[in-house]
Amino acid sequence: MFDEILNLVKEHLDNNPAISSAIPAGQADAVHNEIATHLANSLNSQPTPAAEGGGLEGILSKVESSIASGGTFTSAIEGGLVNSLATKFGLPPSITGAIAGALPGILQKYAANKVQGNTPS
Secondary structure (H helix, E strand, O other): HHHHHHHHHHHHOOOHHHHHOOOOOHHHHHHHHHHHHHHHHHHHOOOOOOHHHHHHHHHHHHHHHHHHHOHHHHHHHHHHHHHHHHHHHHHHHHHHHHHHHHHHHHHHHHHHHHHHHOOOO
């Protein structure tokens, strides 16, 4: 799971020149790892009731619902990550905000990849 998220983070941020050019030279890998770690830990820590599908499908359903509604799950991830990036890497609010704004897209790609991977062919 972590490697998938890390690859999505790298792809998403590298395709956004405003963000990638603002990350200090030599810190890109560390920033990518911090974001991926934060996302993976957040996904792993979410309890998912059986009524929501349980397991990975339930977590992905919860993520998709939270993204669509701007729910507390994505807000909690964004808030914690913004603080971490600012504290550890000294990134300015404009960049941490842009990264936080990219999180729903990264989570949606991850959820879509998981759903596609779990669909029988």
